[in-house]
Amino acid sequence: MTPTSLPVRPFARVPAPDLARGAMLLLIAIANTPWYLWGRQLRPSTIHPPGGSTLDRGVQVASIVAVDFRVYPMFAFLFGYGMVQLLTRQQAAGQDRLSVLAQLRRRGLWLLVFGFVHAALLWQGDILGAYGLAGILLARLFLHRANRTLLTWAVIGAALLVLATVAAIAAAYAAPVAPEIITYLPLGAAPAGQSDPFAAVADRLAFWPVVTLGQGLFALALPISIVLGFWAARLRILEEPARHLPLLRRVAVIGVATGLLGGLPHAAAVMGWLTVPHGSMFVFEVTQMTTGLPAGLGYAALFGLLGHRITGRSPGLVATVVTAVGKRSLSAYLAQSLLCAPVLAAWGLGLGAHLHSAAMAGYAVGVWLITAAGAWALERRKLPGPAEIVLRRLTAPRT
Numbered sequence: 153m154t155p156t157s158l159p160v161r162p163f164a165r166v167p168a169p170d171l172a173r174g175a176m177l178l179l180i181a182i183a184n185t186p187w188y189l190w191g192r193q194l195r196p197s198t199i200h201p202p203g204g205s206t207l208d209r210g211v212q213v214a215s216i217v218a219v220d221f222r223v224y225p226m227f228a229f230l231f232g233y234g235m236v237q238l239l240t241r242q243q244a245a246g247q248d249r250l251s252v253l254a255q256l257r258r259r260g261l262w263l264l265v266f267g268f269v270h271a272a273l274l275w276q277g278d279i280l281g282a283y284g285l286a287g288i289l290l291a292r293l294f295l296h297r298a299n300r301t302l303l304t305w306a307v308i309g310a311a312l313l314v315l316a317t318v319a320a321i322a323a324a325y326a327a328p329v330a331p332e333i334i335t336y337l338p339l340g341a342a343p344a345g346q347s348d349p350f351a352a353v354a355d356r357l358a359f360w361p362v363v364t365l366g367q368g369l370f371a372l373a374l375p376i377s378i379v380l381g382f383w384a385a386r387l388r389i390l391e392e393p394a395r396h397l398p399l400l401r402r403v404a405v406i407g408v409a410t411g412l413l414g415g416l417p418h419a420a421a422v423m424g425w426l427t428v429p430h431g432s433m434f435v436f437e438v439t440q441m442t443t444g445l446p447a448g449l450g451y452a453a454l455f456g457l458l459g460h461r462i463t464g465r466s467p468g469l470v471a472t473v474v475t476a477v478g479k480r481s482l483s484a485y486l487a488q489s490l491l492c493a494p495v496l497a498a499w500g501l502g503l504g505a506h507l508h509s510a511a512m513a514g515y516a517v518g519v520w521l522i523t524a525a526g527a528w529a530l531e532r533r534k535l536p537g538p539a540e541i542v543l544r545r546l547t548a549p550r551t
Contacts, residue, residue: 411447
């Protein structure tokens with residue numbers, strides 16, 4: 153059966169994607185806020201600063217193992233899933249396929265614009281541009297392809313990631329030992345420590361294309377996740393989890409276990425428990441990306457299983473609030489930057505210079521709770537998020 157001949161079924165919002173987005177926005181806050189710990193020496197392969205208390209180091213280990221490079225693949229999977237849902241829903245409403253594809257292209261272009269403005273004003277690590285770019289290209293290349301083709305290209309991408317990892321390990325093994333004391337300042341860390349707001353804008357805009365092109369295309373994990381999201385949405389895996397429970401369980405167990413185990417060597421090296429020459433630490437940037445892909449897919453499968461458990465039941469207050477955040481994930485994501493950058497960066501109040509990892513994780517949790525309160529207030533009034541309203545109006549079908 154070709155993609156264009158798939159049966160169109162009535163669209164109903166299912167809890168799993170929104171639950172996943174809402175919960176993972178907390179992990180995104182935890183992953184992003186360490187970039188605001190400015191004014192201290194950094195180490196190769198990680199943004200987490202040296203020193204700190206036992207609690208600080210514990211937070212760093214947990215972040216490296218379970219959060220860093222593990223959240224965005226899950227969001228990318230859901231992004232691809234949502235593209236197919238939109239296509240199916242609009243076609244069911246009578247809109248022709250070509251006009252829906254044009255709407256998806258407009259959405260991708262506007263996400264690029266949103267991302268550029270977001271980076272210019274607040275956050276150099278913006279991921280919206282990467283989603284927009286990947287969405288435009290992958291929709292053109294793959295939305296009309298058969299399911300087997302989608303899986304074939306996902307496997308090819310995963311194989312390339314594994315080959316890159318093997319090559320990185322070999323290069324790290326052969327790399328010369330670097331000096332014991334080095335200064336390591338990733339380009340993306342510079343804006344938070346820049347006290348001149350205009351220079352900080354320039355620094356952020358210099359880093360934004362690295363994220364947009366790197367994460368959106370060249371790093372492969374995000375495009376692979378989007379393509380797999382296309383495939384999963386055609387099978388309605390999250391809408392009908394009862395029909396796919398064995399698959400969801402396998403992906404959840406294998407994916408999460410691979411991510412956690414794959415992050416342990418990096419955490420051990422950063423903590424000094426595993427001796428790795430500084431000149432070879434670059435290898436973990438590749439291994440984290442490679443093991444982050446199955447972890448992100450595993451997280452998505454976990455929420456698919458959770459969605460199955462609460463389907464037909466009263467979800468309870470916590471699940472309802474988390475789902476409310478997920479429904480307004482774009483607004484919540486942008487709100488995180490509004491609550492972080494002016495308070496933590498040197499060009500703002502500069503609080504980031506006075507915190508360490510555990511305190512910053514606490515700040516991230518507080519930021520998420522504020523966005524959750526706002527989302528819950530909007531949910532009770534049955535209102536979408538402000539960013540969702542703007543994006544919907546900009547990308548609405550043209551008559």
